[in-house]
Every structure is written in C-alpha cells, then in structure tokens.
Amino acid sequence: MSNKVALARTDDRAELERFREIQRLCYQCADEVAATLEPGVTEREACRRMRRWLRAHGVDDWLHTPFAWFGDRTAFRGFKVPTQFLPSAARLAEGMPYILDMAPVKKGYSADIGYGGVLGENRVWEQLDTDLAAYRTLILELVRERRTFADIYAEVDALIERQGYDNRHRKYPGRVIGHQVGIIGGMLPKGVGFPFGVRFLQTIGRELVKERLAGRSPLWNGAKQSQHPPTPGLWAVEPHIGFRGVGVKFEELLVVTEDDAYWLDDDLPHVHRWAARKAMA
Amino acid sequence: MxxxxxxxxxxxxxxxxxxxxxxxxxxxxxxxxxxxxxxxxxxxxxxxxxxxxxxxxxxxxxxxxxxxxxxxxxxxxxxxxxxxxxxxxxxxxxxxxxxxxxxxxxxxxxxxxxxxxxxxxxxxxxxxxxxxxxxxxxxxxxxxxxxxxxxxxxxxxxxxxxxxxxxxxxxxxxxxxxxxxxxxxxxxxxxxxxxxxxxxxxxxxxxxxxxxxxxxxxxxxxxxxxxxxxxxxxxxxxxxxxxxxxxxxxxxxxxxxxxxxxxxxxxxxxxxxxxxxxxxxxxxxxxxxxxxxxxxxxxxxxxxxxxxxxxxxxxxAPERRPFEGSLVVVTGAGSGIGRATALAFAERGAEVVAADLDLPSAQRTAELAGLLGPAAHAFQVDVSDAAAMEDFAKAVLHDLGVPDVVVNNAGIGMAGPFLGHSVEDWRRVLDVNLWGVIHGSRLFAAQMVERGQGGHIVNTASAAAFTPQRTLPAYATSKAAVLMLSECLRAELRGKGIGVSAICPGIVNTNITRTSRFVGLSDDEQRQHQHRASRAYALRNFGPEGVAKQIVAAVQKDKAVVPVTPEAHLSYLTARLSPRVMRLLARFDVG
Known part of the structure; x- marks a missing residue:
C-alpha cells in the first residue's frame, strides 16, 4: 500500500462495512469467551481462548495480541513497567471485574475493542460501568464540535475528576485515549506479534512520520502533538476509568469525517447494557 | 410515692x-x-x-x-x-x-x-x-x-x-x-x-x-x-x-x-x-x-x-475495619484532599458526612463513599458562614449523633503581592481558611466534650504555615493561624480525650490550583497563572490520596503536626533548624 492511501476511507461505505464486520466479530468473540470465564481461570488462559476463537474465525494478523486483565489489574494498580500489561497468571474469582481487549486483523481490515465485565456481583463495578456511558456521549459531542484532541482529552480528565475516579488510559503507552486504525498491510510477515503485530508497528511508524509532517499524530493523548482538530479516519477510542481496585473501559471505532463524526456501530453489548440500565432506573 | x-x-x-x-x-x-x-x-x-x-x-x-x-x-x-x-x-x-x-x-x-x-x-x-x-x-x-x-x-x-x-x-x-x-x-x-x-x-x-x-x-x-x-x-x-x-x-x-x-x-x-x-x-x-x-x-x-x-x-471482630461505627465529618469534601479523605475513612468502615459549598460534588463524594463503606451523607455548607455552620453542626447532631472525627478541610488558595491583596481578598481567605476551621472546631468540639467520649479534630493547614513566601501573604497567614489554633486546641482538649491534628500537605495535585485567585492580574493572566500552577502541581504528581492516608494515620496515632510530602518535611525541618534559610528562600518569587 502506498503512502498516498489513507489508513481508512471514511467515505467508502463498503469499506466501513468491512470494519463494522470485524468489530462485530470481536464483540462476538468477547461475548462468547466471557461466557466461558469461571472462577480460577487465568488471564493467560482467557487470552488463549480469545486467540483460538479469532484464529478459527479467519483472523490472520494482530494490531496486538489479545489482553485480559482480572481483579485490580483492571485498574492497572501497581503497574510500573510495560510487561505488567501482558497476560499474567492472575486468577479470576467471584465478584472480580475483568477486561478483555483484542485487536485482530482479518484480510487487512482491523478493529480494536475493549470489553469490561464482572464475574457475579460487584457494586463498585456497577457504578463505574454506569458512569462510563457518559464518556461515549461526551467524546462524540466534542469531536463533532471539532475541538482539538488535546482539549477533548482534558475534558475527559475533568469529567473523571468530577466523578471522583482515576484516569487509567494514561497508563497506556503514550498515555493515549485513542489511536488511529485502518487497513494493515506491508511486506513484513503476518501474524507475528508479542504483543504488537509487526505490520501494525510498521503502519503506525509510517503514520507517525507522515502525520507529524502534517502537524498531527495518529496517537490521541493530551500532549502538544494532539493539539489539532480531529483527523478524518477511523479511531479506536478507549477511555479507561478506575476506582480503587476496579477498572472499566470500552473501546470501539469512531468514524471521523471532514465535518462530522459517529460511532461505527451502535449495536454493541455495552451500549445495550447501558440502555437497559437506564430503562430500569 | x-x-x-x-x-x-x-x-x-x-x-x-x-x-x-x-x-x-x-x-x-x-x-x-x-x-x-x-x-x-x-x-x-x-x-x-x-x-x-x-x-x-x-x-x-x-x-x-x-x-x-x-x-x-x-x-x-x-x-x-x-x-x-x-x-x-x-x-x-x-x-x-x-x-x-x-x-x-x-x-x-x-x-x-x-x-x-x-x-x-x-x-x-x-x-x-x-x-x-x-x-x-x-x-x-x-x-x-x-x-x-x-x-x-x-x-x-x-x-x-x-x-x-x-x-x-x-x-x-x-x-x-x-x-x-x-x-x-x-x-x-x-x-x-x-x-x-x-x-x-x-x-x-x-x-x-x-x-x-x-x-x-x-x-x-x-x-x-x-x-x-x-x-x-x-x-x-x-x-x-x-x-x-x-x-x-x-x-x-x-x-x-x-x-x-x-x-x-x-x-x-x-x-x-x-x-x-x-x-x-x-x-x-x-x-x-x-x-x-x-x-x-x-x-x-x-x-x-x-x-x-x-x-x-x-x-x-476479626474482619472489623478500624473505623467501623465511627462518624466522620469532612468539610470541603467535594474534591481534592477532602474527597480523598472522606473516601479513605469510608474504606475503613466509617460513616461519612461529606460537606461542601458545591452540593452536587458533595453528593458525588457521598455516593462513592457509600460504595466503599456504610451509606454516607452529603450537606451543603459554607464554612465561612457562622450561622450556616451552626445549622450544619445541629443537623449532624440531630440526624446522626456526635461525630468521632471532624476534618476541617475546606480552604481556598490566593497568591500575589501583599499590596495586590484587597481588604475583600483578605476577608475571603481568612473567612474560609481560618474562620471555617474555627467554626468547625468550636461547634463539633463542644459536641464531643458534651458527650464525654473523646474524638478527634483534624485541621488542614499547609506547608505554607511554616514556609514564609512573598507571594502567599494571605494564604500562608491563614494557614499559620490554623496550625497555631490546632496546637492550642490540642493542649486544651487533651484532658477530654479529644485529639487535634494539623495536616501540612505541601504540593499536592488537586483542583485548588485551578480555583486559586492570583490577585492583581487580568483575567487572562489569571488563567495563565492557574494553568502554570496546575501544570507544576501535576508534574509534582503527589495525589490527594497520599494526604488522606496521612490524615487517617494522624487520627489513629493522635499526631500533632503532620507534614505530608517530602518537601513539606524538609521545609518543616529547615524552619526549625534555620529560620534564616527560610527567610532567604521566601524572597524568591515562585508565583
């Protein structure tokens, strides 16, 4: 793929449909793997299940191999070095929150999702998850207003502080709340990744340089590089909030066009869960 | 008969x-x-x-x-x-x-x-x-x-x-x-x-x-x-x-x-x-x-x-939390150190009363405290208003009983040259930072003494209380007064089993920097200063949770004065060993 081709063409309905398909596939995988989680299962085992499931459904490469975090690792407590993000031998227990995070590539089309849940009952998780809904609305609104990415990041931080939570996406590499995704290609071998796929690294590296020249960044954080209005394209947005030993996130694809923005898909588990909760209240 | x-x-x-x-x-x-x-x-x-x-x-x-x-x-x-x-x-x-x-x-x-x-x-x-x-x-x-x-x-x-x-x-x-x-x-x-x-x-x-x-x-x-x-x-x-x-x-x-x-x-x-x-x-x-x-x-x-x-x-009981069955009142509980303190006590089993000028934020704190401990309560109160504080203390006594711990935490920041502070500026800082503490201590200490079962009063002072600074005349004065008030009160209430602690946090990343007033500046310069201070405090990266932990420890161990951050400790030590050095440092304009 040449440098002239955008990572994802947001005006091409057929192409967006392909992205929607792979995102749905991810959520289907998350739903099915989450249903198999039982007390005692380790993060590594959960990741293995996700990997096998996705491979069996035609996935041929990764932005990154699947992650799973259990218990207070969902809030990245005590994380000091990057290796701590990798799947560990932590075991799931009753009442524990968990997060599944996967970013597969299928025939070049990629998605990146985050899926939060809890095994049994957890009041803190319920509250966090309820409050997480506000971020989906807020981010979309601000992107539509074409506020700069850095500004939006600060607004998200302000909301986190009002709610009394901790910003946990600041623990991600580059403190990102989001990053661009698209069609992944290149000459490097497919399917190699620990945890990041080599083709993804190649693409993101290329984009970093390319976007830098345009005064933008494919990574969305609160720093100077993100002081620009939303770049048209596909963005995986992943607000991650934490309170004490519980962390919750969602991650899904946001379509940004020249003058508008919308979530690629509203038919997602967390969207339905929030709607159901709102209807109950 | x-x-x-x-x-x-x-x-x-x-x-x-x-x-x-x-x-x-x-x-x-x-x-x-x-x-x-x-x-x-x-x-x-x-x-x-x-x-x-x-x-x-x-x-x-x-x-x-x-x-x-x-x-x-x-x-x-x-x-x-x-x-x-x-x-x-x-x-x-x-x-x-x-x-x-x-x-x-x-x-x-x-x-x-x-x-x-x-x-x-x-x-x-x-x-x-x-x-x-x-x-x-x-x-x-x-x-x-x-x-x-x-x-x-x-x-x-x-x-x-x-x-x-x-x-x-x-x-x-x-x-x-x-x-x-x-x-x-x-x-x-x-x-x-x-x-x-x-x-x-x-x-x-x-x-x-x-x-x-x-x-x-x-x-x-x-x-x-x-x-x-x-x-x-x-x-x-x-x-x-x-x-x-x-x-x-x-x-x-x-x-x-x-x-x-x-x-x-x-x-x-x-x-x-x-x-x-x-x-x-x-x-x-x-x-x-x-x-x-x-x-x-x-x-x-x-x-x-x-x-x-x-x-x-x-x-x-074996799994009993240390503040199980305690009633803890925190003012300025809607954000920063106040919220973190309320949550820290709730996490240790206390029933929390979160008071703040901004009711929604106090309610939010109460909601979060309820997730960690027993159901908490929110009150709107302006600590600088004597009548409002009296009503607040009465309401707490009537609805919930005598508190075991009171944290007088509400405070505001103000910086700038002495001559830039107007009389109104001074009044505002002293009303909130000093009078708020006086009202809180007076009303709740009276309840504690009357009950006769002891208790603890925590007053949030500041490292500024013993760190003279040319840019903080009003703020540092108010906090020094809080420190002295706490020391006097401690001496008096000791016999009644009521402990008094003064907390001197130092540079802690809270929203006080964003709401501080920088006197004698235009609105734009004001915002710039606030932004700069916030950035510096954020870079220092000492969270309010650290202070909350120290406040809990101060209550448990009945400590008198608690400098929290390393710089607060250093300042406290230097102020005692060589006030002269502190005077020299005070001349630097860090605002």
Missing amino acids: TDQNISAAVRTRRVRGDGVDLAVYEQGDPARPTVLLMHGYPDTHAVWDEVAAELAGRYHVVRYDVRGAGASSRPFGRKRYTFDYLMADMRAVLDATAPERKVHLVGHDWGSIQSWEAACTMGERFASFTSISGPCLDHVARLTRENLRRPTPRNVKHSVGQGLRSWYIYFFQTPLLPEVMWRAGLTAPFTRALELGEGVRPREGHPARTMPRDGAAGVGLYRANMLQRMRKPRDRRTDVPTQVIVPTKDLFVSPHLVAGLGDRVPTLSLRPIAAGHWVVRSHPEVIARWIGEHITGVTGGPLTAAESRALRRARV
Missing part, C-alpha cells in the same frame, strides 16, 4: 451469704431487667451512687457491699476471701433479688475481677456483662506468660508497664503492714490522691467512712487469689456478651490487658475512654449510657442511629 421516687429510693436489706451477712441495696422497679453493680477495692456499693441513680429509671438496680467492705460482715483470715466464697455470696444475692432470671452484670476493679469469674463459671445467670478496669486474672496470667515467651520490645514494654502499675499488689502480699497502714490513717492521703490524680472529689459515701476497715479487710482479696491464679491460670471463657470499658489513663490497670481477649470471649466489645481508674465516679453519665446501650443491644431493644453505631464501633 411517685414512680420517680420509687426508682430513686434505695431499699436496703440483708442477705445471708456463705457465712456472712451482706448489705444489699436495691433501686428501681423490680419488674424491670436487673442490673447488678459490683464495686471494687477499697470501695463500697456507694462508689456506684451516680451510675445507679442514672440507671434506676430504666432498670432494677442491685448493689451489695462485698464481704469485708461497708456494712457487710468482715470475716477474718485470707482463706475467707477466695473466689469460692465470693461466688457463693453473689449467688445468694442473685437468688434473693432476681430469682429465676438472667441479670446484667457490671463490675469495677475487684468487682470486675469477681464478675469475670462469675461470667466464666456461671454464665447461665447473666444476660450481659460490662467489665470496667478489672481484668480476668487467669487471662492476665496467660497474657503475661505469652509476652514473656515472646519478648518482643512491645511485649516487654506492656508487661513492664503492667508490672509497675501493680506495685500495690506486691505490697498487699506483705503480712500485717498494709492493715496497720490503713488503720493508721491512709484514708486521708488516699482521698487526696483520688482528688489530685483522678479529679474525683470526695462526697458522702465515697470514699466511705468505713475505709480504714474496708482497706484492711479487703487485702484478703489479693492475698487469697492473686498469686494462686498467677501461678496456675485456669482456662476461662464466657459466652456472655461482654463489653470491656477501658480507661486509657488508668494508673493501676494497663489498657493493654485486653489483648487476645477476643479469642476467649466470642461476643466482645471494647470501649476505650480517656479517663482514670475511678471512671465510674469521674464519668458516671458515660458509664451509665454505655451500660444501657450494651444491655439494649444485647436484648435487641430499639436503638438510635448513634447508639447502634456506637455498638458497632465497640464490637471486636
């Missing part, structure tokens, strides 16, 4: 014990639950007069002079004072005054030691037990052995502490001399010591006129039982719901003797009180209230919110 007279009137009778005549005193309606009050040495039943009068309205109160004391007979020879005889006496009194029913047992000093024996050997006769300043001898013996077997510095300290407190016990083992001294007029110095040491003034009945004889005969209690039980401790346990009232300033019984009691008494509550050994004389209302609460709790009677919280607070 009216009902009141019946309950107040003391009815005297004599009951035949094991070879002795016992003088028994009854008050209150005999149809009500019976409370048996056991006096200690060298007292008589009269030591309980105030407590008995308080209880008589609700209970059938029974007291008696133990053999050798007051109007009961005085058998000769130490053999007549062993536990067997004492227990036989108690059974005789119970049979005479409250046959066929369980009574609520309360003991002080030797009365409590006897009561432990009774609760452990004939527990079926008691519905509840309150022990005051008198341990189970067998338990003490075992604890001492365990401490000596594992002589850690702490264990040694505790053992030595009790060893020193027990000087009179060794003395009482001396033949004849104690008796001679009591007869020769030890009463007068004893009475004087009681007044000086414990603040207990003599009154009719206590110390009793019979004290020379009581003191002389009562040494039999020590000689007949102490060594025997120390040498061969028995395995003593009781299922009777027990509360132990622990006077922390007791000169004779160490508060540490309750260690490990939970293993032997499954239903155990501990209630510390900053008082001396004769707490039944110095704090009769508190003792009567606690006895009443314990009995009501055990019998499943109706309790107010404050009472049931007090019982939860006292209860000993």
Whole structure:
C-alpha cells in the first residue's frame, strides 16, 4: 500500500462495512469467551481462548495480541513497567471485574475493542460501568464540535475528576485515549506479534512520520502533538476509568469525517447494557 | 410515692451469704431487667451512687457491699476471701433479688475481677456483662506468660508497664503492714490522691467512712487469689456478651490487658475512654449510657442511629475495619484532599458526612463513599458562614449523633503581592481558611466534650504555615493561624480525650490550583497563572490520596503536626533548624 492511501476511507461505505464486520466479530468473540470465564481461570488462559476463537474465525494478523486483565489489574494498580500489561497468571474469582481487549486483523481490515465485565456481583463495578456511558456521549459531542484532541482529552480528565475516579488510559503507552486504525498491510510477515503485530508497528511508524509532517499524530493523548482538530479516519477510542481496585473501559471505532463524526456501530453489548440500565432506573 | 421516687429510693436489706451477712441495696422497679453493680477495692456499693441513680429509671438496680467492705460482715483470715466464697455470696444475692432470671452484670476493679469469674463459671445467670478496669486474672496470667515467651520490645514494654502499675499488689502480699497502714490513717492521703490524680472529689459515701476497715479487710482479696491464679491460670471463657470499658489513663490497670481477649470471649466489645481508674465516679453519665446501650443491644431493644453505631464501633471482630461505627465529618469534601479523605475513612468502615459549598460534588463524594463503606451523607455548607455552620453542626447532631472525627478541610488558595491583596481578598481567605476551621472546631468540639467520649479534630493547614513566601501573604497567614489554633486546641482538649491534628500537605495535585485567585492580574493572566500552577502541581504528581492516608494515620496515632510530602518535611525541618534559610528562600518569587 502506498503512502498516498489513507489508513481508512471514511467515505467508502463498503469499506466501513468491512470494519463494522470485524468489530462485530470481536464483540462476538468477547461475548462468547466471557461466557466461558469461571472462577480460577487465568488471564493467560482467557487470552488463549480469545486467540483460538479469532484464529478459527479467519483472523490472520494482530494490531496486538489479545489482553485480559482480572481483579485490580483492571485498574492497572501497581503497574510500573510495560510487561505488567501482558497476560499474567492472575486468577479470576467471584465478584472480580475483568477486561478483555483484542485487536485482530482479518484480510487487512482491523478493529480494536475493549470489553469490561464482572464475574457475579460487584457494586463498585456497577457504578463505574454506569458512569462510563457518559464518556461515549461526551467524546462524540466534542469531536463533532471539532475541538482539538488535546482539549477533548482534558475534558475527559475533568469529567473523571468530577466523578471522583482515576484516569487509567494514561497508563497506556503514550498515555493515549485513542489511536488511529485502518487497513494493515506491508511486506513484513503476518501474524507475528508479542504483543504488537509487526505490520501494525510498521503502519503506525509510517503514520507517525507522515502525520507529524502534517502537524498531527495518529496517537490521541493530551500532549502538544494532539493539539489539532480531529483527523478524518477511523479511531479506536478507549477511555479507561478506575476506582480503587476496579477498572472499566470500552473501546470501539469512531468514524471521523471532514465535518462530522459517529460511532461505527451502535449495536454493541455495552451500549445495550447501558440502555437497559437506564430503562430500569 | 411517685414512680420517680420509687426508682430513686434505695431499699436496703440483708442477705445471708456463705457465712456472712451482706448489705444489699436495691433501686428501681423490680419488674424491670436487673442490673447488678459490683464495686471494687477499697470501695463500697456507694462508689456506684451516680451510675445507679442514672440507671434506676430504666432498670432494677442491685448493689451489695462485698464481704469485708461497708456494712457487710468482715470475716477474718485470707482463706475467707477466695473466689469460692465470693461466688457463693453473689449467688445468694442473685437468688434473693432476681430469682429465676438472667441479670446484667457490671463490675469495677475487684468487682470486675469477681464478675469475670462469675461470667466464666456461671454464665447461665447473666444476660450481659460490662467489665470496667478489672481484668480476668487467669487471662492476665496467660497474657503475661505469652509476652514473656515472646519478648518482643512491645511485649516487654506492656508487661513492664503492667508490672509497675501493680506495685500495690506486691505490697498487699506483705503480712500485717498494709492493715496497720490503713488503720493508721491512709484514708486521708488516699482521698487526696483520688482528688489530685483522678479529679474525683470526695462526697458522702465515697470514699466511705468505713475505709480504714474496708482497706484492711479487703487485702484478703489479693492475698487469697492473686498469686494462686498467677501461678496456675485456669482456662476461662464466657459466652456472655461482654463489653470491656477501658480507661486509657488508668494508673493501676494497663489498657493493654485486653489483648487476645477476643479469642476467649466470642461476643466482645471494647470501649476505650480517656479517663482514670475511678471512671465510674469521674464519668458516671458515660458509664451509665454505655451500660444501657450494651444491655439494649444485647436484648435487641430499639436503638438510635448513634447508639447502634456506637455498638458497632465497640464490637471486636476479626474482619472489623478500624473505623467501623465511627462518624466522620469532612468539610470541603467535594474534591481534592477532602474527597480523598472522606473516601479513605469510608474504606475503613466509617460513616461519612461529606460537606461542601458545591452540593452536587458533595453528593458525588457521598455516593462513592457509600460504595466503599456504610451509606454516607452529603450537606451543603459554607464554612465561612457562622450561622450556616451552626445549622450544619445541629443537623449532624440531630440526624446522626456526635461525630468521632471532624476534618476541617475546606480552604481556598490566593497568591500575589501583599499590596495586590484587597481588604475583600483578605476577608475571603481568612473567612474560609481560618474562620471555617474555627467554626468547625468550636461547634463539633463542644459536641464531643458534651458527650464525654473523646474524638478527634483534624485541621488542614499547609506547608505554607511554616514556609514564609512573598507571594502567599494571605494564604500562608491563614494557614499559620490554623496550625497555631490546632496546637492550642490540642493542649486544651487533651484532658477530654479529644485529639487535634494539623495536616501540612505541601504540593499536592488537586483542583485548588485551578480555583486559586492570583490577585492583581487580568483575567487572562489569571488563567495563565492557574494553568502554570496546575501544570507544576501535576508534574509534582503527589495525589490527594497520599494526604488522606496521612490524615487517617494522624487520627489513629493522635499526631500533632503532620507534614505530608517530602518537601513539606524538609521545609518543616529547615524552619526549625534555620529560620534564616527560610527567610532567604521566601524572597524568591515562585508565583
């Protein structure tokens, strides 16, 4: 793929449909793997299940191999070095929150999702998850207003502080709340990744340089590089909030066009869960 | 006679014990639950007069002079004072005054030691037990052995502490001399010591006129039982719901003797009180209230919110959180250090009252606190408004009871040159930062003193309190005043069991930088300064949770002044070692 081709063409309905398909596939995988989680299962085992499931459904490469975090690792407590993000031998227990995070590539089309849940009952998780809904609305609104990415990041931080939570996406590499995704290609071998796929690294590296020249960044954080209005394209947005030993996130694809923005898909588990909760209240 | 007279009137009778005549005193309606009050040495039943009068309205109160004391007979020879005889006496009194029913047992000093024996050997006769300043001898013996077997510095300290407190016990083992001294007029110095040491003034009945004889005969209690039980401790346990009232300033019984009691008494509550050994004389209302609460709790009677919280607070349980059953009031709880503090207390089991000028943020704090601990409460209050604070304190008292911890945290920031501060600026800073603390301390300290059970007041000062800075004249002045106020208050309230701590955080990343006023600047410059300060504070990256943790520790360890961040510690140290350096540094404009 040449440098002239955008990572994802947001005006091409057929192409967006392909992205929607792979995102749905991810959520289907998350739903099915989450249903198999039982007390005692380790993060590594959960990741293995996700990997096998996705491979069996035609996935041929990764932005990154699947992650799973259990218990207070969902809030990245005590994380000091990057290796701590990798799947560990932590075991799931009753009442524990968990997060599944996967970013597969299928025939070049990629998605990146985050899926939060809890095994049994957890009041803190319920509250966090309820409050997480506000971020989906807020981010979309601000992107539509074409506020700069850095500004939006600060607004998200302000909301986190009002709610009394901790910003946990600041623990991600580059403190990102989001990053661009698209069609992944290149000459490097497919399917190699620990945890990041080599083709993804190649693409993101290329984009970093390319976007830098345009005064933008494919990574969305609160720093100077993100002081620009939303770049048209596909963005995986992943607000991650934490309170004490519980962390919750969602991650899904946001379509940004020249003058508008919308979530690629509203038919997602967390969207339905929030709607159901709102209807109950 | 009216009902009141019946309950107040003391009815005297004599009951035949094991070879002795016992003088028994009854008050209150005999149809009500019976409370048996056991006096200690060298007292008589009269030591309980105030407590008995308080209880008589609700209970059938029974007291008696133990053999050798007051109007009961005085058998000769130490053999007549062993536990067997004492227990036989108690059974005789119970049979005479409250046959066929369980009574609520309360003991002080030797009365409590006897009561432990009774609760452990004939527990079926008691519905509840309150022990005051008198341990189970067998338990003490075992604890001492365990401490000596594992002589850690702490264990040694505790053992030595009790060893020193027990000087009179060794003395009482001396033949004849104690008796001679009591007869020769030890009463007068004893009475004087009681007044000086414990603040207990003599009154009719206590110390009793019979004290020379009581003191002389009562040494039999020590000689007949102490060594025997120390040498061969028995395995003593009781299922009777027990509360132990622990006077922390007791000169004779160490508060540490309750260690490990939970293993032997499954239903155990501990209630510390900053008082001396004769707490039944110095704090009769508190003792009567606690006895009443314990009995009501055990019998499943109706309790107010404050009472049931007090019982939860006292209860000993393995998974108990340290502030279980405590009521904690935090001002400025809507954000920053206030919110973090409210949450830290909630996480440790406290019921939190979150007060803030901004009600939604206080409600949010209460909501989060409710996730970590018991349901919390939100109040809107402007701490600088005296009337509003008064209403707030009243509302808390009325709805929830007296708080155990009050954190006067609300504050605002202000920076700029002295001449840039207007009178209004000064007023604003002092109103919130100083007057807010004064109102909070004044109103809630009054409640704590009135209740008589101690408490803790935490005032959020600042490292600026001892760090002069040319750009912070108003802010640093207000905080220095808070620090001094806390120190003065601490000195005064110490005797009431109320601790006062001043917290001096230093550079902590909260929204105070974003809301601080930088005087003498245009709005734009103002925003720039706020942004710059926020950035610097964010880079420093010390979160309010760290301060909250220190506040909790300050309450637990009753610390006076707590610098929190390393720079606050450094500043505190430098200010003491070399104020000159601080003066030099003060000249740099860091605003």
